[in-house]
Amino acid sequence: MQEERADAARNRKAILEAADNLFAISDSPSEVSMDDIAHAAGVGKGTLFRRFGDRRNLIQQVYAVRLAPLREQIESGPPPLGPDTPPRERVSAIIDAIAVVKLDNAHLMLALEEGTGPTNGLYESADYVAVHGLLRDLVAGKFGKSRASWIAHSLLANVRADLLGHLVKGEGMSHSNIRSNLRDFVAHTLDY
Amino acid sequence: MQEERADAARNRKAILEAADNLFAISDSPSEVSMDDIAHAAGVGKGTLFRRFGDRRNLIQQVYAVRLAPLREQIESGPPPLGPDTPPRERVSAIIDAIAVVKLDNAHLMLALEEGTGPTNGLYESADYVAVHGLLRDLVAGKFGKSRASWIAHSLLANVRADLLGHLVKGEGMSHSNIRSNLRDFVAHTLDY
DNA sequence: CAGAATACGGACTGATAGTCCGCTTGTCAA
DNA sequence: TTGACAAGCGGACTATCAGTCCGTATTCTG
Known part of the structure; x- marks a missing residue:
């Protein structure tokens, strides 16, 4: 297992925080799209999906x-x-x-x-x-x-x-x- | 309340039957799209949605x-x-x-x-x-x-x-x- | 049988999860 | 310090749906 690169670690954290915030703010989780999360975290969609695979897994990591x-x-x-x-x-x-x-x-x-x-x-x-x-x-x-x-x-x-x-x-x-x-x-x- | 026209009644029945069949056959209900149902019933999508409004209501009518x-x-x-x-x-x-x-x-x-x-x-x-x-x-x-x-x-x-x-x-x-x-x-x- | 009312259907829209790949950035050895 | 290469980036792109729209076709009524 290789070390995680600095930018990768930063982005991972940013995504988890952004997702947590957005879910907390929104009325229903389904209103929060993956694009929303990527945008709020200041990263591209590709980054989000490379790091977390899919929506379900992202949510699991957050919780x-x-x-x-x-x-x-x-x-x-x-x-x-x-x-x-x-x-x-x-x-x-x-x-x-x-x-x-x-x-x-x-x-x-x-x-x-x-x-x-x-x-x-x-x-x-x-x-x-x-x-x-x-x-x-x-x-x-x-x-x-x-x-x-x-x-x-x-x-x-x-x-x-x-x-x-x-x-x-x-x-x-x-x-x-x-x-x-x-x-x-x-x-x-x-x-x- | 007006009478339902003959073709409308026929299509309503066809849609309900098709939906019931498709849900019964498929592993998961989410695999059955509204297009699938319309196609299986032999009607256009417009007909399906005019008659039932949305997916949730269609399912409710079926059950x-x-x-x-x-x-x-x-x-x-x-x-x-x-x-x-x-x-x-x-x-x-x-x-x-x-x-x-x-x-x-x-x-x-x-x-x-x-x-x-x-x-x-x-x-x-x-x-x-x-x-x-x-x-x-x-x-x-x-x-x-x-x-x-x-x-x-x-x-x-x-x-x-x-x-x-x-x-x-x-x-x-x-x-x-x-x-x-x-x-x-x-x-x-x-x-x- | 004609004319109006009703219904049809499929192309169209908008949204969303997930993919792809040319470009950028961090890392590390020399 | 540098340079080259692996690792990572981002956003345009694809695929898939639910739901809308409107010109055309069908049914009903008198």
């Missing part, structure tokens, strides 16, 4: 930054997110943490889950698969194996970005109200 | 046919779907019936829920709003009002077309297995 702390907390942090937590509390904490991240980064998360046809693949994305697998294993003690998988999907369905966005913008629910409902729901789902 | 029986059952049919059913059983029956329709018409339902950016609006669509309102009212007896709304959204999140599609195609779950998990889940959610 990877925001997700990194959460991922790290879950993988190797202290309780209640880290591995040294009893399954029940850990599941609850993870769902809540996901909700918080998505509520705080609604614009980006919408862009990510925005189904652009077959390119969508929320359920095939590495992040979804990883967190689903973890949740599945954590609840497998309480439920059967196939049932655990279903439960994990069900839990995650409650924190989908478009649902959260609708609750906030369409129904005016407060973040804390959403989290409270979610907490009760998860608790009730996990406690027999 | 309205499939949804009509369910809607009618819920609005005025006999138990367990109709109004003369105790809330708890009715909610359960409705969720199961929605799952069945979506599992049986996966191609169409995917097309409908396919978020084409701001045009998406699953949560703003008349059908979603109607069924959410009904479920909310049915569970309002057991939960608070704001909580009932959240619960209704949560229930519906478990029967989203893309989730069902993933369970079937991505994880190889059988329809009956999905419905069984769903039934247990709904029962557990509603029974304190």
Whole structure:
């Protein structure tokens, strides 16, 4: 692996920042075109696509930054997110943490889950698969194996970005109200 | 309201049939363009758009046919779907019936829920709003009002077309297995 | 059968993701 | 410092759609 050239690194950063800003500003992610991003970053379209391949990947790179702390907390942090937590509390904490991240980064998360046809693949994305697998294993003690998988999907369905966005913008629910409902729901789902 | 001219009626039917077929055949709804549909129906693009306005509306018209029986059952049919059913059983029956329709018409339902950016609006669509309102009212007896709304959204999140599609195609779950998990889940959610 | 109202269809527009390639810039060895 | 070459750049270009427009064709009515 070669070093990244200075101008390339500068442009990469500029593109990520520009994209983040534009998604934050715009009402809907689909209003932000790749041309817009390239222009705002002060680079050509070719540069943008050479660096990031396609729109989906660009968006993933942008949000990877925001997700990194959460991922790290879950993988190797202290309780209640880290591995040294009893399954029940850990599941609850993870769902809540996901909700918080998505509520705080609604614009980006919408862009990510925005189904652009077959390119969508929320359920095939590495992040979804990883967190689903973890949740599945954590609840497998309480439920059967196939049932655990279903439960994990069900839990995650409650924190989908478009649902959260609708609750906030369409129904005016407060973040804390959403989290409270979610907490009760998860608790009730996990406690027999 | 004027009578529909004979050629217009013929073309409307041809377009609906062609669209239905194409969505059924194709892997992903987004692979089916409006030109494809017009061509398959043997009409010009102008005709297609004059009759249906836009892509979203066309898809809604196509699936309205499939949804009509369910809607009618819920609005005025006999138990367990109709109004003369105790809330708890009715909610359960409705969720199961929605799952069945979506599992049986996966191609169409995917097309409908396919978020084409701001045009998406699953949560703003008349059908979603109607069924959410009904479920909310049915569970309002057991939960608070704001909580009932959240619960209704949560229930519906478990029967989203893309989730069902993933369970079937991505994880190889059988329809009956999905419905069984769903039934247990709904029962557990509603029974304190 | 004629004339008006309605509908047709496909060329046209505008937008967007993604490609291509001649030109520029950074890097590094001498 | 320099010069040559790899790496990177940018924007014109292509392909693909949804949706519009309007001259022409069809259907209905009396």
